[in-house]
Amino acid sequence: MSAQEPLLEVSGLDVFYGRGSARKQAIFDATFSIAPGEVVGLIGETGSGKSTLARTILGLIKPDNGVIRFEGADLATLGHRQRQLFRRSGAVQYVFQDPLRSLDPDFTLEESIAEPLLSSGAHSRAEVATKVREYFRQVRLDEGLLSRLPGQVSGGQRQRAAIARALISEPRLLILDEPVSALDSANRVQILELLQNLASPSVSLLFISHDLGSVAGITDRVVVLYRGRIVEIDTTDAIVNDPIHPYTQLLVGSAPILGSGPSDRAWRDDIRSRLGAD
Protein backbone atom coordinates (compact mmCIF):
# COMPACT_ATOMS: atom_id res chain seq x y z
CA MET A 1 0.00 0.00 0.00
CA SER A 2 2.85 2.34 0.88
CA ALA A 3 4.41 2.00 -2.56
CA GLN A 4 1.29 3.48 -4.15
CA GLU A 5 0.88 7.16 -4.97
CA PRO A 6 -1.33 8.56 -2.14
CA LEU A 7 -4.86 9.59 -3.07
CA LEU A 8 -4.89 12.44 -0.57
CA GLU A 9 -1.81 14.04 0.83
CA VAL A 10 -2.01 16.73 3.50
CA SER A 11 1.22 18.34 4.59
CA GLY A 12 2.12 21.18 6.93
CA LEU A 13 -1.47 22.36 7.25
CA ASP A 14 -2.11 25.32 9.57
CA VAL A 15 -5.60 26.72 10.08
CA PHE A 16 -6.47 29.82 12.09
CA TYR A 17 -9.85 31.11 13.24
CA GLY A 18 -10.86 34.67 14.00
CA ARG A 19 -9.06 37.96 13.54
CA GLY A 20 -6.83 40.26 15.55
CA SER A 21 -6.58 39.42 19.22
CA ALA A 22 -9.29 36.73 18.88
CA ARG A 23 -7.17 34.86 16.32
CA LYS A 24 -6.68 31.27 17.41
CA GLN A 25 -4.91 28.40 15.74
CA ALA A 26 -7.18 25.40 15.24
CA ILE A 27 -4.86 23.06 13.30
CA PHE A 28 -1.09 22.89 13.83
CA ASP A 29 1.14 21.53 11.07
CA ALA A 30 -1.10 18.59 10.13
CA THR A 31 0.55 16.02 7.88
CA PHE A 32 -0.96 12.71 6.83
CA SER A 33 -1.97 10.81 3.70
CA ILE A 34 -4.59 8.36 2.50
CA ALA A 35 -3.77 5.66 -0.05
CA PRO A 36 -6.29 4.52 -2.70
CA GLY A 37 -8.76 2.06 -1.16
CA GLU A 38 -7.56 2.75 2.37
CA VAL A 39 -9.89 3.31 5.33
CA VAL A 40 -8.44 5.88 7.72
CA GLY A 41 -9.93 6.89 11.05
CA LEU A 42 -9.50 10.45 12.32
CA ILE A 43 -9.98 10.30 16.07
CA GLY A 44 -10.06 13.09 18.61
CA GLU A 45 -12.23 14.56 21.32
CA THR A 46 -14.80 17.33 20.77
CA GLY A 47 -13.02 20.55 19.84
CA SER A 48 -9.80 18.83 18.79
CA GLY A 49 -10.17 20.10 15.20
CA LYS A 50 -11.43 16.98 13.40
CA SER A 51 -14.24 18.74 11.57
CA THR A 52 -12.05 21.78 10.86
CA LEU A 53 -9.49 19.50 9.23
CA ALA A 54 -12.20 17.82 7.12
CA ARG A 55 -13.76 21.14 6.12
CA THR A 56 -10.33 22.44 5.11
CA ILE A 57 -9.79 19.41 2.86
CA LEU A 58 -13.23 20.10 1.32
CA GLY A 59 -12.30 23.72 0.64
CA LEU A 60 -14.92 25.17 3.00
CA ILE A 61 -12.16 26.69 5.13
CA LYS A 62 -9.08 28.29 3.62
CA PRO A 63 -5.85 27.04 5.18
CA ASP A 64 -3.21 29.59 6.25
CA ASN A 65 -0.31 27.29 5.40
CA GLY A 66 0.24 23.89 3.88
CA VAL A 67 -0.59 21.77 0.89
CA ILE A 68 -3.60 19.52 0.21
CA ARG A 69 -2.94 17.27 -2.78
CA PHE A 70 -5.65 15.08 -4.26
CA GLU A 71 -4.30 12.71 -6.92
CA GLY A 72 -1.33 15.02 -7.22
CA ALA A 73 -3.27 18.26 -7.78
CA ASP A 74 -3.11 20.99 -5.12
CA LEU A 75 -6.65 21.71 -3.85
CA ALA A 76 -5.71 24.67 -1.66
CA THR A 77 -4.90 26.87 -4.65
CA LEU A 78 -8.01 26.17 -6.76
CA GLY A 79 -10.02 29.20 -7.93
CA HIS A 80 -13.78 29.46 -7.45
CA ARG A 81 -14.68 28.05 -10.87
CA GLN A 82 -12.05 25.29 -10.76
CA ARG A 83 -13.21 24.27 -7.30
CA GLN A 84 -16.83 24.07 -8.50
CA LEU A 85 -15.77 21.86 -11.41
CA PHE A 86 -13.73 19.68 -9.05
CA ARG A 87 -16.72 19.33 -6.69
CA ARG A 88 -19.01 18.55 -9.61
CA SER A 89 -16.69 15.70 -10.61
CA GLY A 90 -17.74 14.09 -7.31
CA ALA A 91 -14.22 12.84 -6.55
CA VAL A 92 -14.48 13.81 -2.86
CA GLN A 93 -17.81 13.49 -1.06
CA TYR A 94 -18.85 14.32 2.47
CA VAL A 95 -21.41 12.76 4.80
CA PHE A 96 -22.58 15.02 7.62
CA GLN A 97 -23.12 13.96 11.20
CA ASP A 98 -26.83 14.78 11.30
CA PRO A 99 -28.74 13.76 8.15
CA LEU A 100 -31.87 15.56 9.38
CA ARG A 101 -30.05 18.84 8.84
CA SER A 102 -27.99 17.90 5.80
CA LEU A 103 -31.00 16.80 3.71
CA ASP A 104 -33.43 19.52 2.59
CA PRO A 105 -36.62 18.96 4.65
CA ASP A 106 -38.78 19.76 1.59
CA PHE A 107 -36.97 17.37 -0.79
CA THR A 108 -38.04 13.73 -1.03
CA LEU A 109 -35.21 11.24 -0.50
CA GLU A 110 -35.20 10.65 -4.27
CA GLU A 111 -34.76 14.37 -5.02
CA SER A 112 -32.01 14.69 -2.40
CA ILE A 113 -30.05 11.72 -3.73
CA ALA A 114 -30.47 12.85 -7.34
CA GLU A 115 -29.38 16.45 -6.64
CA PRO A 116 -25.60 16.02 -7.17
CA LEU A 117 -26.26 14.55 -10.64
CA LEU A 118 -29.12 16.87 -11.63
CA SER A 119 -27.39 20.10 -10.58
CA SER A 120 -24.44 19.35 -12.84
CA GLY A 121 -26.86 19.05 -15.77
CA ALA A 122 -24.76 16.31 -17.37
CA HIS A 123 -27.28 13.49 -16.96
CA SER A 124 -30.75 12.83 -18.33
CA ARG A 125 -33.62 12.46 -15.84
CA ALA A 126 -34.22 8.82 -16.76
CA GLU A 127 -30.55 8.03 -16.27
CA VAL A 128 -30.58 9.75 -12.88
CA ALA A 129 -33.74 7.91 -11.77
CA THR A 130 -32.15 4.53 -12.57
CA LYS A 131 -28.99 5.46 -10.72
CA VAL A 132 -30.90 6.71 -7.67
CA ARG A 133 -32.66 3.32 -7.43
CA GLU A 134 -29.38 1.47 -7.87
CA TYR A 135 -27.70 3.32 -4.98
CA PHE A 136 -30.87 3.16 -2.88
CA ARG A 137 -30.63 -0.62 -3.09
CA GLN A 138 -26.91 -0.52 -2.39
CA VAL A 139 -27.47 1.17 0.97
CA ARG A 140 -30.24 -1.37 1.60
CA LEU A 141 -33.21 0.99 1.56
CA ASP A 142 -36.66 -0.05 0.38
CA GLU A 143 -37.74 1.67 -2.86
CA GLY A 144 -41.06 2.58 -1.23
CA LEU A 145 -39.17 5.19 0.81
CA LEU A 146 -38.02 7.14 -2.28
CA SER A 147 -40.99 9.50 -2.14
CA ARG A 148 -40.71 10.11 1.61
CA LEU A 149 -39.40 13.31 3.15
CA PRO A 150 -36.41 13.15 5.55
CA GLY A 151 -38.72 13.85 8.50
CA GLN A 152 -40.85 10.82 7.63
CA VAL A 153 -38.17 8.14 7.91
CA SER A 154 -36.06 6.86 10.82
CA GLY A 155 -32.62 8.20 11.73
CA GLY A 156 -30.88 5.13 10.33
CA GLN A 157 -32.79 5.33 7.04
CA ARG A 158 -31.95 9.04 6.75
CA GLN A 159 -28.24 8.37 7.23
CA ARG A 160 -28.39 5.60 4.59
CA ALA A 161 -30.01 8.08 2.20
CA ALA A 162 -27.28 10.62 2.98
CA ILE A 163 -24.65 7.96 2.23
CA ALA A 164 -26.42 7.07 -1.04
CA ARG A 165 -26.37 10.77 -1.97
CA ALA A 166 -22.62 10.86 -1.38
CA LEU A 167 -22.03 7.63 -3.30
CA ILE A 168 -24.08 8.50 -6.39
CA SER A 169 -21.33 10.71 -7.81
CA GLU A 170 -18.94 7.75 -7.49
CA PRO A 171 -16.37 9.39 -5.21
CA ARG A 172 -12.80 8.20 -4.83
CA LEU A 173 -12.64 9.65 -1.31
CA LEU A 174 -15.60 9.63 1.05
CA ILE A 175 -15.27 11.74 4.20
CA LEU A 176 -17.68 10.70 6.93
CA ASP A 177 -18.05 13.14 9.83
CA GLU A 178 -19.28 11.19 12.84
CA PRO A 179 -21.80 9.31 10.68
CA VAL A 180 -23.08 7.09 13.49
CA SER A 181 -22.95 9.35 16.55
CA ALA A 182 -26.56 10.54 16.06
CA LEU A 183 -27.87 6.96 15.82
CA ASP A 184 -28.98 4.36 18.35
CA SER A 185 -26.77 1.34 18.85
CA ALA A 186 -28.74 -1.04 16.57
CA ASN A 187 -28.62 1.41 13.65
CA ARG A 188 -25.01 2.22 14.44
CA VAL A 189 -23.95 -1.38 13.90
CA GLN A 190 -25.89 -1.59 10.63
CA ILE A 191 -24.38 1.62 9.25
CA LEU A 192 -20.88 0.50 10.27
CA GLU A 193 -21.45 -2.82 8.47
CA LEU A 194 -22.62 -0.95 5.41
CA LEU A 195 -19.52 1.27 5.46
CA GLN A 196 -17.28 -1.74 5.90
CA ASN A 197 -18.77 -3.24 2.75
CA LEU A 198 -18.30 0.03 0.88
CA ALA A 199 -14.54 0.06 1.22
CA SER A 200 -13.05 -1.15 -2.04
CA PRO A 201 -9.87 -0.46 -4.02
CA SER A 202 -11.70 2.36 -5.81
CA VAL A 203 -13.10 4.15 -2.73
CA SER A 204 -11.08 5.42 0.22
CA LEU A 205 -12.80 6.42 3.44
CA LEU A 206 -11.82 9.06 5.97
CA PHE A 207 -13.86 8.18 9.02
CA ILE A 208 -14.06 10.99 11.60
CA SER A 209 -15.10 10.04 15.12
CA HIS A 210 -14.56 10.84 18.78
CA ASP A 211 -15.01 7.19 19.63
CA LEU A 212 -12.17 4.83 18.81
CA GLY A 213 -14.40 1.83 19.53
CA SER A 214 -16.80 2.64 16.71
CA VAL A 215 -14.10 2.93 14.02
CA ALA A 216 -11.51 0.37 15.13
CA GLY A 217 -13.42 -2.46 13.46
CA ILE A 218 -13.30 -0.99 9.95
CA THR A 219 -10.20 1.22 9.69
CA ASP A 220 -6.77 0.22 8.35
CA ARG A 221 -5.02 3.14 10.00
CA VAL A 222 -5.88 5.70 12.66
CA VAL A 223 -4.82 9.35 12.89
CA VAL A 224 -5.10 10.71 16.44
CA LEU A 225 -5.77 14.43 16.74
CA TYR A 226 -5.35 16.23 20.05
CA ARG A 227 -5.86 19.97 20.51
CA GLY A 228 -5.29 20.60 16.80
CA ARG A 229 -2.12 18.52 16.58
CA ILE A 230 -1.71 15.07 15.07
CA VAL A 231 -0.11 13.18 17.93
CA GLU A 232 -0.01 9.67 16.50
CA ILE A 233 -0.53 7.90 13.17
CA ASP A 234 -0.33 4.15 13.00
CA THR A 235 -2.17 1.01 11.94
CA THR A 236 -5.35 0.37 13.90
CA ASP A 237 -3.82 -2.71 15.49
CA ALA A 238 -0.81 -0.81 16.75
CA ILE A 239 -2.93 2.06 18.07
CA VAL A 240 -5.27 -0.29 19.93
CA ASN A 241 -2.61 -2.68 21.29
CA ASP A 242 0.39 -0.44 21.72
CA PRO A 243 -0.54 3.23 21.97
CA ILE A 244 2.47 5.52 22.38
CA HIS A 245 1.14 9.02 23.06
CA PRO A 246 -0.50 9.48 26.49
CA TYR A 247 -3.67 10.84 24.84
CA THR A 248 -3.96 7.76 22.64
CA GLN A 249 -3.44 5.63 25.75
CA LEU A 250 -6.27 7.53 27.39
CA LEU A 251 -8.51 6.99 24.34
CA VAL A 252 -7.80 3.27 24.29
CA GLY A 253 -8.16 2.97 28.06
CA SER A 254 -11.49 4.82 28.01
CA ALA A 255 -13.05 2.52 25.43
CA PRO A 256 -14.78 -0.18 27.46
CA ILE A 257 -14.78 -2.87 24.76
CA LEU A 258 -11.15 -2.38 23.90
CA GLY A 259 -10.07 -2.17 27.55
CA SER A 260 -6.78 -4.01 27.38
CA GLY A 261 -4.96 -1.35 29.40
CA PRO A 262 -5.71 -0.24 32.94
CA SER A 263 -8.98 1.72 33.06
CA ASP A 264 -9.33 2.82 36.65
CA ARG A 265 -10.05 6.40 37.44
CA ALA A 266 -6.73 7.17 39.12
CA TRP A 267 -4.89 6.11 35.97
CA ARG A 268 -7.07 8.34 33.77
CA ASP A 269 -6.59 11.29 36.12
CA ASP A 270 -2.85 10.74 36.00
CA ILE A 271 -2.80 10.80 32.19
CA ARG A 272 -5.02 13.91 32.14
CA SER A 273 -2.63 15.74 34.47
CA ARG A 274 0.34 14.75 32.31
CA LEU A 275 -1.49 15.98 29.17
CA GLY A 276 -2.37 19.24 30.91
CA ALA A 277 1.31 19.82 31.64
CA ASP A 278 2.17 19.73 27.90
Next chain:
Amino acid sequence: MLSRLVRLPSTWISFGIILFIVLLGFFGPLLAPHDPLAGGGTLLAPPTFAHPFGTDYLGRDVFSRILAGAPVSVLSALEVAGIALVAGAIPGLLSVYLGRAFEWLTLRLVDTLIALPFLVFAVAMTALLGNGISQAMLSVGILLAPMFYRVARASAMSVIASQYVESAVLSGSSTAWVLRRHVWPKVVAPIGIALANAAGAGLVIVASLTFLGIGVQPPAPTWGGMLASDLGYLDYQPYAPLFPIVLIVLTVWALNLAADVLRDVSGESGRILLKRRALRRAKKRAVRRPVPIPRES
Protein backbone atom coordinates in the same frame (compact mmCIF):
# COMPACT_ATOMS: atom_id res chain seq x y z
CA MET B 1 -47.85 23.43 -0.68
CA LEU B 2 -50.67 24.12 -3.16
CA SER B 3 -52.28 20.74 -2.56
CA ARG B 4 -52.22 21.41 1.18
CA LEU B 5 -53.67 24.88 0.59
CA VAL B 6 -56.79 23.73 -1.29
CA ARG B 7 -57.70 21.29 1.48
CA LEU B 8 -58.35 24.07 4.01
CA PRO B 9 -61.76 25.80 4.08
CA SER B 10 -60.15 29.04 5.30
CA THR B 11 -58.27 29.20 1.98
CA TRP B 12 -61.51 29.25 0.00
CA ILE B 13 -63.17 31.78 2.33
CA SER B 14 -60.25 34.22 2.47
CA PHE B 15 -59.25 34.05 -1.19
CA GLY B 16 -62.95 34.15 -2.23
CA ILE B 17 -63.48 37.42 -0.34
CA ILE B 18 -60.20 38.86 -1.66
CA LEU B 19 -61.19 37.97 -5.24
CA PHE B 20 -64.62 39.57 -4.74
CA ILE B 21 -63.05 42.79 -3.38
CA VAL B 22 -60.46 42.91 -6.19
CA LEU B 23 -63.19 42.44 -8.82
CA LEU B 24 -65.08 45.24 -7.07
CA GLY B 25 -61.94 47.35 -7.40
CA PHE B 26 -61.80 46.77 -11.16
CA PHE B 27 -65.48 46.76 -12.11
CA GLY B 28 -67.13 48.64 -9.21
CA PRO B 29 -67.45 52.00 -10.99
CA LEU B 30 -69.10 50.32 -14.02
CA LEU B 31 -71.78 48.77 -11.80
CA ALA B 32 -72.71 52.01 -10.01
CA PRO B 33 -76.44 52.67 -10.72
CA HIS B 34 -76.12 56.45 -10.19
CA ASP B 35 -73.48 59.09 -10.79
CA PRO B 36 -71.42 59.01 -7.56
CA LEU B 37 -70.70 62.73 -7.80
CA ALA B 38 -74.20 63.94 -8.73
CA GLY B 39 -76.07 65.37 -5.76
CA GLY B 40 -79.52 66.89 -5.74
CA GLY B 41 -81.52 64.00 -4.31
CA THR B 42 -83.08 63.96 -0.88
CA LEU B 43 -80.39 64.73 1.70
CA LEU B 44 -79.54 61.96 4.19
CA ALA B 45 -82.35 59.74 2.95
CA PRO B 46 -82.75 56.30 4.52
CA PRO B 47 -82.21 53.20 2.33
CA THR B 48 -84.88 52.76 -0.35
CA PHE B 49 -85.18 50.54 -3.40
CA ALA B 50 -83.67 53.25 -5.62
CA HIS B 51 -80.90 54.05 -3.11
CA PRO B 52 -80.12 50.72 -1.31
CA PHE B 53 -77.64 52.37 1.11
CA GLY B 54 -79.49 55.71 1.29
CA THR B 55 -78.04 59.12 0.33
CA ASP B 56 -75.39 61.26 1.99
CA TYR B 57 -75.35 64.89 3.21
CA LEU B 58 -75.29 66.19 -0.40
CA GLY B 59 -77.99 63.79 -1.59
CA ARG B 60 -75.53 61.50 -3.46
CA ASP B 61 -76.26 57.77 -3.76
CA VAL B 62 -74.13 55.97 -1.11
CA PHE B 63 -74.23 52.60 -2.91
CA SER B 64 -72.80 54.17 -6.08
CA ARG B 65 -70.15 55.99 -4.07
CA ILE B 66 -69.11 52.74 -2.34
CA LEU B 67 -68.74 51.04 -5.74
CA ALA B 68 -66.97 54.02 -7.31
CA GLY B 69 -64.65 54.34 -4.31
CA ALA B 70 -63.53 50.71 -4.53
CA PRO B 71 -60.69 51.19 -7.08
CA VAL B 72 -58.92 53.87 -5.07
CA SER B 73 -59.39 52.03 -1.79
CA VAL B 74 -58.59 48.47 -2.90
CA LEU B 75 -56.20 48.84 -5.83
CA SER B 76 -54.16 51.44 -4.00
CA ALA B 77 -53.81 49.04 -1.06
CA LEU B 78 -52.54 46.38 -3.48
CA GLU B 79 -50.26 48.98 -5.04
CA VAL B 80 -48.86 49.76 -1.59
CA ALA B 81 -48.17 46.06 -1.00
CA GLY B 82 -46.56 45.78 -4.46
CA ILE B 83 -44.25 48.77 -3.92
CA ALA B 84 -43.29 47.47 -0.48
CA LEU B 85 -42.60 44.02 -1.95
CA VAL B 86 -40.30 45.30 -4.70
CA ALA B 87 -38.56 47.91 -2.53
CA GLY B 88 -38.20 45.52 0.42
CA ALA B 89 -37.99 41.87 -0.56
CA ILE B 90 -35.49 42.21 -3.42
CA PRO B 91 -32.90 44.24 -1.44
CA GLY B 92 -33.56 41.87 1.48
CA LEU B 93 -32.66 38.80 -0.59
CA LEU B 94 -29.70 40.53 -2.22
CA SER B 95 -28.32 41.69 1.14
CA VAL B 96 -27.48 38.06 1.88
CA TYR B 97 -25.43 37.70 -1.33
CA LEU B 98 -24.03 41.09 -2.32
CA GLY B 99 -21.33 41.48 0.29
CA ARG B 100 -20.94 43.48 3.44
CA ALA B 101 -21.08 47.03 2.02
CA PHE B 102 -24.54 46.52 0.47
CA GLU B 103 -25.70 44.72 3.59
CA TRP B 104 -24.56 47.53 5.89
CA LEU B 105 -26.06 50.25 3.70
CA THR B 106 -29.47 48.59 3.35
CA LEU B 107 -29.65 47.67 7.03
CA ARG B 108 -29.04 51.29 8.09
CA LEU B 109 -31.58 52.53 5.55
CA VAL B 110 -34.16 50.09 6.87
CA ASP B 111 -33.46 51.10 10.48
CA THR B 112 -34.02 54.74 9.50
CA LEU B 113 -37.32 53.94 7.77
CA ILE B 114 -38.55 51.94 10.77
CA ALA B 115 -37.88 54.93 13.03
CA LEU B 116 -40.18 57.21 10.98
CA PRO B 117 -43.84 57.46 12.06
CA PHE B 118 -46.24 56.37 9.29
CA LEU B 119 -48.71 59.21 9.04
CA VAL B 120 -46.18 61.99 9.66
CA PHE B 121 -43.98 60.67 6.83
CA ALA B 122 -46.97 60.40 4.47
CA VAL B 123 -48.08 63.94 5.30
CA ALA B 124 -44.52 65.21 4.75
CA MET B 125 -44.26 63.37 1.40
CA THR B 126 -47.53 64.87 0.12
CA ALA B 127 -46.32 68.29 1.26
CA LEU B 128 -43.12 67.69 -0.72
CA LEU B 129 -44.48 65.94 -3.85
CA GLY B 130 -47.99 67.36 -3.93
CA ASN B 131 -51.28 65.92 -2.76
CA GLY B 132 -52.12 62.94 -4.98
CA ILE B 133 -53.00 59.32 -4.51
CA SER B 134 -49.82 58.00 -6.18
CA GLN B 135 -47.59 60.12 -3.90
CA ALA B 136 -49.45 58.85 -0.86
CA MET B 137 -49.16 55.23 -2.07
CA LEU B 138 -45.46 55.63 -2.73
CA SER B 139 -44.76 56.92 0.77
CA VAL B 140 -46.83 54.20 2.42
CA GLY B 141 -45.21 51.53 0.23
CA ILE B 142 -41.73 52.73 1.13
CA LEU B 143 -42.61 52.74 4.81
CA LEU B 144 -43.87 49.14 4.62
CA ALA B 145 -40.76 47.98 2.72
CA PRO B 146 -38.67 47.31 5.89
CA MET B 147 -41.11 44.55 6.84
CA PHE B 148 -40.43 42.76 3.53
CA TYR B 149 -36.72 43.45 3.77
CA ARG B 150 -36.51 41.81 7.18
CA VAL B 151 -38.73 38.86 6.31
CA ALA B 152 -36.89 38.09 3.06
CA ARG B 153 -33.45 38.57 4.60
CA ALA B 154 -34.15 36.50 7.71
CA SER B 155 -35.56 33.55 5.81
CA ALA B 156 -32.81 33.64 3.16
CA MET B 157 -30.15 33.80 5.87
CA SER B 158 -31.48 30.80 7.74
CA VAL B 159 -31.58 28.75 4.52
CA ILE B 160 -28.12 29.83 3.36
CA ALA B 161 -26.58 28.87 6.71
CA SER B 162 -28.18 25.42 6.64
CA GLN B 163 -26.25 22.21 6.14
CA TYR B 164 -28.34 21.14 3.16
CA VAL B 165 -27.20 24.22 1.25
CA GLU B 166 -23.61 23.47 2.24
CA SER B 167 -24.18 19.91 1.12
CA ALA B 168 -25.49 21.15 -2.27
CA VAL B 169 -22.48 23.47 -2.63
CA LEU B 170 -20.13 20.57 -1.85
CA SER B 171 -21.68 18.54 -4.64
CA GLY B 172 -20.86 21.36 -7.07
CA SER B 173 -24.28 23.06 -7.33
CA SER B 174 -24.16 26.57 -8.76
CA THR B 175 -25.43 29.62 -6.85
CA ALA B 176 -28.37 29.83 -9.28
CA TRP B 177 -29.32 26.21 -8.54
CA VAL B 178 -29.09 26.77 -4.76
CA LEU B 179 -31.24 29.91 -5.01
CA ARG B 180 -33.84 28.26 -7.24
CA ARG B 181 -34.12 24.88 -5.56
CA HIS B 182 -33.36 25.55 -1.90
CA VAL B 183 -33.74 29.25 -1.07
CA TRP B 184 -36.69 30.44 -3.16
CA PRO B 185 -39.23 27.74 -2.11
CA LYS B 186 -38.56 28.56 1.53
CA VAL B 187 -38.60 32.34 1.13
CA VAL B 188 -41.75 32.58 -1.00
CA ALA B 189 -44.13 31.49 1.79
CA PRO B 190 -43.04 34.08 4.39
CA ILE B 191 -43.04 36.75 1.67
CA GLY B 192 -46.59 35.73 0.71
CA ILE B 193 -47.62 36.08 4.35
CA ALA B 194 -45.98 39.52 4.58
CA LEU B 195 -47.72 40.51 1.32
CA ALA B 196 -51.16 39.65 2.67
CA ASN B 197 -50.38 41.48 5.92
CA ALA B 198 -49.07 44.52 4.02
CA ALA B 199 -52.16 44.70 1.80
CA GLY B 200 -54.31 44.67 4.94
CA ALA B 201 -52.19 47.35 6.60
CA GLY B 202 -52.10 49.30 3.32
CA LEU B 203 -55.89 49.36 3.10
CA VAL B 204 -56.20 50.71 6.65
CA ILE B 205 -53.51 53.34 6.02
CA VAL B 206 -55.08 54.45 2.73
CA ALA B 207 -58.43 54.66 4.51
CA SER B 208 -56.79 56.69 7.32
CA LEU B 209 -55.11 59.03 4.83
CA THR B 210 -58.26 59.64 2.82
CA PHE B 211 -60.11 60.06 6.12
CA LEU B 212 -57.63 62.88 6.87
CA GLY B 213 -58.08 64.28 3.36
CA ILE B 214 -54.63 63.24 2.16
CA GLY B 215 -54.20 61.56 -1.22
CA VAL B 216 -57.68 61.98 -2.66
CA GLN B 217 -59.49 65.28 -2.90
CA PRO B 218 -63.27 65.57 -2.41
CA PRO B 219 -65.68 65.04 -4.07
CA ALA B 220 -63.93 61.84 -5.41
CA PRO B 221 -65.30 58.94 -3.35
CA THR B 222 -63.14 56.66 -1.19
CA TRP B 223 -64.12 54.36 1.66
CA GLY B 224 -62.01 56.23 4.20
CA GLY B 225 -63.27 59.62 2.98
CA MET B 226 -66.90 58.46 3.15
CA LEU B 227 -66.35 57.23 6.68
CA ALA B 228 -64.97 60.65 7.65
CA SER B 229 -67.93 62.56 6.25
CA ASP B 230 -70.47 60.06 7.65
CA LEU B 231 -69.16 60.70 11.16
CA GLY B 232 -70.38 64.30 10.94
CA TYR B 233 -74.00 63.18 10.51
CA LEU B 234 -74.25 60.44 13.14
CA ASP B 235 -77.26 62.20 14.72
CA TYR B 236 -79.25 61.80 11.50
CA GLN B 237 -77.84 58.51 10.11
CA PRO B 238 -76.19 56.48 12.89
CA TYR B 239 -75.96 53.42 10.61
CA ALA B 240 -74.23 55.19 7.68
CA PRO B 241 -70.56 54.57 8.69
CA LEU B 242 -71.31 50.83 8.75
CA PHE B 243 -71.22 50.51 4.91
CA PRO B 244 -67.59 51.58 4.38
CA ILE B 245 -66.54 50.07 7.74
CA VAL B 246 -67.91 46.61 6.90
CA LEU B 247 -66.04 46.61 3.57
CA ILE B 248 -62.76 47.79 5.12
CA VAL B 249 -62.98 45.29 7.97
CA LEU B 250 -64.02 42.43 5.67
CA THR B 251 -61.08 43.04 3.31
CA VAL B 252 -58.51 43.38 6.09
CA TRP B 253 -59.89 40.29 7.82
CA ALA B 254 -59.78 38.24 4.60
CA LEU B 255 -56.18 39.37 3.95
CA ASN B 256 -55.10 38.46 7.48
CA LEU B 257 -56.87 35.11 7.22
CA ALA B 258 -55.05 34.46 3.92
CA ALA B 259 -51.74 35.33 5.63
CA ASP B 260 -52.56 32.89 8.44
CA VAL B 261 -53.46 30.14 5.97
CA LEU B 262 -50.22 30.64 4.03
CA ARG B 263 -48.20 30.54 7.24
CA ASP B 264 -49.99 27.39 8.43
CA VAL B 265 -49.42 25.36 5.28
CA SER B 266 -45.88 26.44 4.53
CA GLY B 267 -42.87 24.38 5.53
CA GLU B 268 -42.51 21.76 8.19
CA SER B 269 -45.04 23.28 10.61
CA GLY B 270 -47.71 23.16 7.90
CA ARG B 271 -47.23 19.49 7.38
CA ILE B 272 -47.56 18.84 11.11
CA LEU B 273 -50.67 21.01 11.35
CA LEU B 274 -52.43 19.20 8.51
CA LYS B 275 -51.48 15.83 9.95
CA ARG B 276 -52.99 16.87 13.31
CA ARG B 277 -56.17 18.00 11.60
CA ALA B 278 -56.47 14.72 9.72
CA LEU B 279 -55.96 12.87 12.98
CA ARG B 280 -58.64 14.93 14.74
CA ARG B 281 -61.08 14.29 11.90
CA ALA B 282 -60.32 10.58 11.96
CA LYS B 283 -60.97 10.54 15.71
CA LYS B 284 -64.28 12.34 15.26
CA ARG B 285 -65.34 9.81 12.62
CA ALA B 286 -64.39 7.00 14.95
CA VAL B 287 -66.57 8.46 17.69
CA ARG B 288 -69.51 8.96 15.35
CA ARG B 289 -69.37 5.40 14.10
CA PRO B 290 -68.55 3.31 17.14
CA VAL B 291 -67.07 -0.09 16.54
CA PRO B 292 -69.82 -2.67 17.18
CA ILE B 293 -69.11 -4.74 20.25
CA PRO B 294 -69.12 -8.41 19.31
CA ARG B 295 -71.73 -10.39 21.17
CA GLU B 296 -70.63 -13.28 23.24
CA SER B 297 -71.83 -16.44 21.75
